[in-house]
Amino acid sequence: xxxxxxxxxxxxxxxxPLDQVAFQRMxxxxxxxxxxxxxxxxxxxxxxxADVLLTKTGGETERQVYFVQSTGSLEQGEKPELALRFDLxxxxxxxxxxxxxxxxxxxxxxxMQRVYRGxxxxxxxxxxxxxxxxxxxxxxxLSIRYDAELPAVIYSVFRELAIGPFTIQLNNRKLxxxxxxxxxxxxxxxxxxxxxxxxxxxxxxxxxxxxxxTGEGFGLAPEAVExxxxxxxxxxxxxxxxFDRLDALGAGPEALEQGRAELKEVLGxxxxxxxxETHYALNLSIARGLDYYTGTVYETTLNEHPQIGSIxxxxxxxxxxxxxxxxxxxxxxxxxxxxxxxxxxxEAGLVAxxxxxxxxxxxxxxEAQLPAYLALAGELRxxxxxxxxxxxxxxxxxxxxxxxxxxxxxAVVLGEDELAKGVVTVKDLRRGDQFEVARxxxxxxxxxxxxxxAAMG
Amino acid sequence: xxxxxxxxxxxxxxxxPLDQVAFQRMxxxxxxxxxxxxxxxxxxxxxxxADVLLTKTGGETERQVYFVQSTGSLEQGEKPELALRFDLxxxxxxxxxxxxxxxxxxxxxxxMQRVYRGxxxxxxxxxxxxxxxxxxxxxxxLSIRYDAELPAVIYSVFRELAIGPFTIQLNNRKLxxxxxxxxxxxxxxxxxxxxxxxxxxxxxxxxxxxxxxTGEGFGLAPEAVExxxxxxxxxxxxxxxxFDRLDALGAGPEALEQGRAELKEVLGxxxxxxxxETHYALNLSIARGLDYYTGTVYETTLNEHPQIGSIxxxxxxxxxxxxxxxxxxxxxxxxxxxxxxxxxxxEAGLVAxxxxxxxxxxxxxxEAQLPAYLALAGELRxxxxxxxxxxxxxxxxxxxxxxxxxxxxxAVVLGEDELAKGVVTVKDLRRGDQFEVARxxxxxxxxxxxxxxAAMG
Numbered sequence: 001x002x003x004x005x006x007x008x009x010x011x012x013x014x015x016x017p018l019d020q021v022a023f024q025r026m027x028x029x030x031x032x033x034x035x036x037x038x039x040x041x042x043x044x045x046x047x048x049x050a051d052v053l054l055t056k057t058g059g060e061t062e063r064q065v066y067f068v069q070s071t072g073s074l075e076q077g078e079k080p081e082l083a084l085r086f087d088l089x090x091x092x093x094x095x096x097x098x099x100x101x102x103x104x105x106x107x108x109x110x111x112m113q114r115v116y117r118g119x120x121x122x123x124x125x126x127x128x129x130x131x132x133x134x135x136x137x138x139x140x141x142l143s144i145r146y147d148a149e150l151p152a153v154i155y156s157v158f159r160e161l162a163i164g165p166f167t168i169q170l171n172n173r174k175l176x177x178x179x180x181x182x183x184x185x186x187x188x189x190x191x192x193x194x195x196x197x198x199x200x201x202x203x204x205x206x207x208x209x210x211x212x213x214t215g216e217g218f219g220l221a222p223e224a225v226e227x228x229x230x231x232x233x234x235x236x237x238x239x240x241x242x243f244d245r246l247d248a249l250g251a252g253p254e255a256l257e258q259g260r261a262e263l264k265e266v267l268g269x270x271x272x273x274x275x276x277e278t279h280y281a282l283n284l285s286i287a288r289g290l291d292y293y294t295g296t297v298y299e300t301t302l303n304e305h306p307q308i309g310s311i312x313x314x315x316x317x318x319x320x321x322x323x324x325x326x327x328x329x330x331x332x333x334x335x336x337x338x339x340x341x342x343x344x345x346x347e348a349g350l351v352a353x354x355x356x357x358x359x360x361x362x363x364x365x366x367e368a369q370l371p372a373y374l375a376l377a378g379e380l381r382x383x384x385x386x387x388x389x390x391x392x393x394x395x396x397x398x399x400x401x402x403x404x405x406x407x408x409x410x411a412v413v414l415g416e417d418e419l420a421k422g423v424v425t426v427k428d429l430r431r432g433d434q435f436e437v438a439r440x441x442x443x444x445x446x447x448x449x450x451x452x453x454a455a456m457g
Numbered sequence: 458x459x460x461x462x463x464x465x466x467x468x469x470x471x472x473x474p475l476d477q478v479a480f481q482r483m484x485x486x487x488x489x490x491x492x493x494x495x496x497x498x499x500x501x502x503x504x505x506x507a508d509v510l511l512t513k514t515g516g517e518t519e520r521q522v523y524f525v526q527s528t529g530s531l532e533q534g535e536k537p538e539l540a541l542r543f544d545l546x547x548x549x550x551x552x553x554x555x556x557x558x559x560x561x562x563x564x565x566x567x568x569m570q571r572v573y574r575g576x577x578x579x580x581x582x583x584x585x586x587x588x589x590x591x592x593x594x595x596x597x598x599l600s601i602r603y604d605a606e607l608p609a610v611i612y613s614v615f616r617e618l619a620i621g622p623f624t625i626q627l628n629n630r631k632l633x634x635x636x637x638x639x640x641x642x643x644x645x646x647x648x649x650x651x652x653x654x655x656x657x658x659x660x661x662x663x664x665x666x667x668x669x670x671t672g673e674g675f676g677l678a679p680e681a682v683e684x685x686x687x688x689x690x691x692x693x694x695x696x697x698x699x700f701d702r703l704d705a706l707g708a709g710p711e712a713l714e715q716g717r718a719e720l721k722e723v724l725g726x727x728x729x730x731x732x733x734e735t736h737y738a739l740n741l742s743i744a745r746g747l748d749y750y751t752g753t754v755y756e757t758t759l760n761e762h763p764q765i766g767s768i769x770x771x772x773x774x775x776x777x778x779x780x781x782x783x784x785x786x787x788x789x790x791x792x793x794x795x796x797x798x799x800x801x802x803x804e805a806g807l808v809a810x811x812x813x814x815x816x817x818x819x820x821x822x823x824e825a826q827l828p829a830y831l832a833l834a835g836e837l838r839x840x841x842x843x844x845x846x847x848x849x850x851x852x853x854x855x856x857x858x859x860x861x862x863x864x865x866x867x868a869v870v871l872g873e874d875e876l877a878k879g880v881v882t883v884k885d886l887r888r889g890d891q892f893e894v895a896r897x898x899x900x901x902x903x904x905x906x907x908x909x910x911a912a913m914g
Binding site: 003004005006007008009012014015016017018020021024035036037038040041042043044045046047048049051052055064065066067068069070071072073074080082084093094095097098099102103104106108109114116118127128138142143145146149152156269272273274321323324325326356357358361370371374375377378381384385386387388389391392402405406 | 461473494504506526555575584726844845849
């Protein structure tokens, strides 16, 4: 039989086991923090009806959808009526609309699943990747205070992920809209076009942007352009500085006043929630492209790795599920694109391959003593210590090598001598030393060692 | 705008949050036990190349595949070259063949992901469902002892899942093959046909089966048929009984002797691994349909709910990845179809909606005290207590009602009185009582309460 080459399509992040352990630990950390803040788990099917998924979208996203079709449907030449979700927000909207009567509002859900996008193959672009989302959905209304809670969650997650110092950056679409309005850029679409030009500041320089905005296409007054450039360069350095900079914008139209009041309340509550001032800041350049967001918007960046871009983004939206229900469902949410983040951290050398989840290897010295080895392994497992027992006979050196290669830290040896003396030899493959311990003390000793190892990271 | 009805396709198990919590706890329990036995996590993409997925299969499975195609590929009228995995075994084979050089053997992996089958819509049939698999893969060879380890894992998983008494049932394909051979049914295909008839015993009765097997199509001798019927009805009641029944089969061809020796070794080691005799048994009717398995085969049934059928099945196979690599990779594995199991347990009233993952609701008595409430919530979260804070003002009664409906057990009240006295009122919504506790004692008190609640299930 001719062999089929074993391969996966480009754009998927398939990991070796110890990298998968590292990835899984990040997923677990995120989940633990989401739960700690009182968010409830939801999972939705990867396959949805295409008409349900694609009610709202058009353009870019629609071109990136993966359609799904069973063998039978394909054979009959039917048009696929199923598709894979491309994010977790549309499925959330569908879920909340479908189960509205069974949910308690404000509905706080977390969802950590894979999403699928028919992207062109390109380094660092994923076609199948994890998103880790939380959202709070109100019925009819949702207090602005929830906008302050999400940065507290972000802080808690990234502090525990321990991938270096980070800053949660905030803006408010109303503030932005109001400020642009006051400069004569009142049309929402034109505001977006202006912002798109402003986004080129870093790449093309201020002169280029200035020329474009005062040029034929836009025709803005030079003073207005200067004000816009100054506005989007606002970054606060402390809570008080954030308040001062907001006040310094001066009086403006209603939208600006509302946005300013919201930002001030949010900033104050973030402080009350215990997020240190070093970890959040006003950044008036953040717009989050989409038309979707209407108030607070967030991005989070690693201070020492700005090239990675935002590692956690989101914001406030006016109505989650208008395409499915007449209920008015405002919400606020954030998303961590974990596959991409993990990949970038690895590229930057910021995550290492993990130690194995297997704590201990029970070696096999003497085949005849196998029942004793199995009993020992059982004892360790009952104590919650992840244990592999060598079942195949082989040289001890080879067994140590296997443990070392597999990332298992401790190997336990129970030979004739040990059995006679009622002890066990524990070999620490990381430190490269070994010690004897009374058989009755083994569980306790290993627990202490493992706790120390865990505490030291 | 016309509303799109919010709905999912038939054959998916989408859960409300508290059911999702219950489901998630089962997933966590399975994972914890898999890890405790030294299995490493692997995840593979849901989307694979169709030619990679479909090398081996044909017939039924191929008809049930979901093909995947991006918008661009669909528009160009191309034949889809991608498909969704229909199990975790084919992706495992692909994974091991692809990453062979980077893996340590015996390779012990667990994988808990969703799989996809284009089944006809039918009650209890799922099109998207979880499988929770473990496999041990050897390079060139794999000791029969690993066949004994998997029942120990099964025992550990289902004991902890606490869904009632269960029995792990074992057979060996070689024993079966040898025994059939000794009765003149030597052809593997004919053996399968005979077994298929024998499977009708319960439904059609012994006379029907006897008539068919001695009839024209099969033409077996009546004595051979009697022996087959007696063989497949063998069930052991203890370890010694299992040995006795194996011996009682008498001498036979090589396959039978080999199968008997393997079963005896496996049974003995299951005992040495500490699995109680009440929880495993010989069951010589188990064949596991597929041609795939070559030695030990397992099924697990709930003693009090035989109608549910096998809740965990698997066995030994000769070569995992022959379609992708020339390496000889024998293995042994089991699979739990968790979506189906959860659904059946729920139908049988054996799983209840879980309590919320949220432990405590910090209520809001007085809007002006919001910073105090947020600080309190932060304190609880820092202590690992999952806490939701009410951010929107509202009547206290309504807040209690929300907590109750959302399955949150404890509500914490910090009003004027409490603030003055330096205490907190804790309302236990399950027991329906409340008590005061000094503010400084709150974390400790709640921890004790929550531990007790967890211990009581």
